[in-house]
Amino acid sequence: MPTLFKRIATLFCLTLIALAPFRAATAQQGQRLNLIRDAEIESTIRTFTIPIWKAAGLDPNGVEIMLVQDGSLNAFVAGGQRIFINTGLIMRTERPNQLIGVMAHESGHIAGGHLARMQEELRSLSTMQILETILAGGAMAGGAVGGAAGGSGGHSGGTGRPMAPGSLMSFLKYTQTQESAADQAAISYLQRTGQSPKGTIEFLRYMQREEKLAINRRDPYLTTHPLTPERISAFEQAAASSPYANTPDTPQFLMMHQRMVAKLYGFIAPDAAMQRYTEADRSVPARYARAIALYRKGALGSALLTIDGLLKEYPNDPYFHEVRAQMLYENGRAAESLASYRRAVQLAPSAAILKIDLARALLDVNGPDNDREAVRNLELATQQEAGNFELWRLMASGYSKLNNPGMTSLARAEMAALRGQRSEAQTHAETASRQLTPGTPAWQRAQDLKAYINSRPRK
Numbered sequence: 001m002p003t004l005f006k007r008i009a010t011l012f013c014l015t016l017i018a019l020a021p022f023r024a025a026t027a028q029q030g031q032r033l034n035l036i037r038d039a040e041i042e043s044t045i046r047t048f049t050i051p052i053w054k055a056a057g058l059d060p061n062g063v064e065i066m067l068v069q070d071g072s073l074n075a076f077v078a079g080g081q082r083i084f085i086n087t088g089l090i091m092r093t094e095r096p097n098q099l100i101g102v103m104a105h106e107s108g109h110i111a112g113g114h115l116a117r118m119q120e121e122l123r124s125l126s127t128m129q130i131l132e133t134i135l136a137g138g139a140m141a142g143g144a145v146g147g148a149a150g151g152s153g154g155h156s157g158g159t160g161r162p163m164a165p166g167s168l169m170s171f172l173k174y175t176q177t178q179e180s181a182a183d184q185a186a187i188s189y190l191q192r193t194g195q196s197p198k199g200t201i202e203f204l205r206y207m208q209r210e211e212k213l214a215i216n217r218r219d220p221y222l223t224t225h226p227l228t229p230e231r232i233s234a235f236e237q238a239a240a241s242s243p244y245a246n247t248p249d250t251p252q253f254l255m256m257h258q259r260m261v262a263k264l265y266g267f268i269a270p271d272a273a274m275q276r277y278t279e280a281d282r283s284v285p286a287r288y289a290r291a292i293a294l295y296r297k298g299a300l301g302s303a304l305l306t307i308d309g310l311l312k313e314y315p316n317d318p319y320f321h322e323v324r325a326q327m328l329y330e331n332g333r334a335a336e337s338l339a340s341y342r343r344a345v346q347l348a349p350s351a352a353i354l355k356i357d358l359a360r361a362l363l364d365v366n367g368p369d370n371d372r373e374a375v376r377n378l379e380l381a382t383q384q385e386a387g388n389f390e391l392w393r394l395m396a397s398g399y400s401k402l403n404n405p406g407m408t409s410l411a412r413a414e415m416a417a418l419r420g421q422r423s424e425a426q427t428h429a430e431t432a433s434r435q436l437t438p439g440t441p442a443w444q445r446a447q448d449l450k451a452y453i454n455s456r457p458r459k
Contacts, residue, residue, distance in 0.1 A: 033084075035066055035068060036067045036068075037353055038263070039322065039351040039354050040260070040263065041263065043348075044257070044260045045085070045090075046065060047253075047256065048103065048257075049063075051193040051195075052100065052103060052104045052193060053107060055189040055192040055193050056111040056185065057111060058111060062081050063107075064083070065083055066082055066085070067085060068084050068085065068086045068087065069086075069268065071086075071087070072086055072089075073086065073088055073089045073092060073207065074086045074088075075106050076106070077106055077110055081110055083107075083110075085102070085106075087264050090260065090261065091261055093203065093261075095199065095254065095257060096249045096256070096257040097196055097199025097200075097202075097249050098203045099199075100199060101190070101199045102200070102203060104186035104189045104190055104200070105183060105185075105186040105200070107189065108182030108184075108185030108189070109178070109182045111185055112182060112185060179231060180231065183234050183235065184234070186200065187235065187238040190242075191238070191242060191244065195244055195247060196239065196244050196245050196247045197235045197238045198239050198245060200235050201232065201236060255285070258283075258284075258285040259285050259288055262277065262288050262289035262292075263289065263292060265277070265289050265293070266290070266291070266293040266295075267292055270294075270296040270297050271293075273289045273290065273292070284310065287309065287310055288323075291306035291310065291323065295327045300331050304327060311324065318343070318344045318345075318346075318348035318354070321347065322340070322341070322344040322354060324340045325338075325341040325344060325361070326357070329364075334361045334365050335365050338362065338365065341357060341361055342358060344358075345358050345377070350384075352380070352388075353381075355377040355380055356378065356381050356385065356388065356390065356391050356394065359373075359377045359398065360394055362374035362377075363394060363401070372402065374398045375395065375399060375402065378394055379395075387418065389415060389418045392411045392418065393415060396408050396411035396415065399411060406432055406435030407432075409435055410428070410429070410449075412424075412428040413425050413426075413432055413446065416428055417449060422453055422456065425449065425453050426450065426454075429446050429449040429450045429453065430450065432446040
């Protein structure tokens with residue numbers, strides 16, 4: 001993912017490869033959610049949670065993980081089966097079981113159909129449109145409840161970035177009955193997957209301590225998820241009777257969690273990362289965090305030396321290759337980044353985000369062969385990332401360079417549809433229909449887009 005700051009204003013910046021945040025939506029009160037994409041972090045969370053989803057009767061392929069760059073503790077469900085989780089929450093979990101407990105609880109909300117009316121309204125929208133709806137709804141809800149969680153003014157978390165204001169979170173507030181139901185579901189999922197409830201107890205107690213210390217503010221999680229002594233007691237009772245209460249986190253999960261937290265620190269809070277992960281700490285997560293922090297602080301030479309040291313020990317780690325590629329790409333060395341991007345894609349062929357990042361670099365380097373390779377990777381990525389705005393932006397660029405006007409128009413229609421720009425999407429789809437060969441899959445997609453646009457209610 002190209003760098004944290006170069007992708008502001010693109011809809012789907014493509015990997016922590018640059019942990020690139022973008023301004024996803026803005027409401028009347030200046031509210032904002034910054035989403036980031038990272039192949040490794042998303043894969044880690046999915047690996048932790050897939051057993052939970054299966055226990056909940058959810059199709060793992062139908063659940064999306066959305067990472068929100070925000071220093072506060074929060075997670076919420078919006079748009080059917082999209083789980084939004086703050087980086088601040090991830091960074092403050094101490095072990096996998098704590099994060100798994102949070103994900104089990106959110107999965108309980110999905111399985112229970114909580115806030116069903118609002119979720120149904122959001123289900124058919126793109127992620128960008130969902131964020132706009134939530135932010136606008138949050139602003140209205142905030143006016144109705146008087147900003148119960150701190151009003152419309154955001155505050156900064158440990159990363160120094162503005163947090164989503166309380167009025168936003170009140171739009172997604174669960175009742176205590178729903179919280180209890182989601183807790184019972186989470187307990188059941190943990191039991192059925194042979195995992196301990198103790199991580200959830202640790203997290204809830206942490207939240208309880210935070211609430212007592214926070215005199216003038218509370219984390220949004222406490223606004224959307226009312227914390228009561230009964231909730232903690234329910235998990236304590238479950239732990240007392242669970243045969244898995246003392247089941248430890250596996251070494252594999254521990255390493256994945258440590259790397260995820262280290263990566264987030266390196267990208268989001270490089271100064272804190274350098275203090276937390278000292279030179280004396282030679283563990284893999286510590287060196288990973290320092291490599292990323294050095295890159296973020298402009299010390300490219302030292303960053304490359306550190307990541308190359310990790311690659312010498314772990315030559316088949318796709319995410320080390322990805323970060324190395326990003327370091328080069330974001331420092332104007334796109335041609336040099338290609339070998340690392342290609343190796344990352346080769347080692348993690350199912351990670352569509354990596355294909356998009358490779359395509360971006362290929363298009364920047366230019367040349368017909370590179371342009372064709374970029375388009376091939378983007379076409380493969382559409383199987384998983386069809387709702388990714390950045391993918392279609394790059395696709396339009398690639399096909400334009402290849403002098404394919406029909407496919408260029410089709411990609412632009414996809415872009416406009418994702419943004420909810422009905423008239424523009426219709427125009428590009430009509431143009432694509434005229435330029436493409438009738439009966440081909442691309443031509444049929446243009447017809448489908450036109451039908452979809454016409455089926456949407458006019459605003």
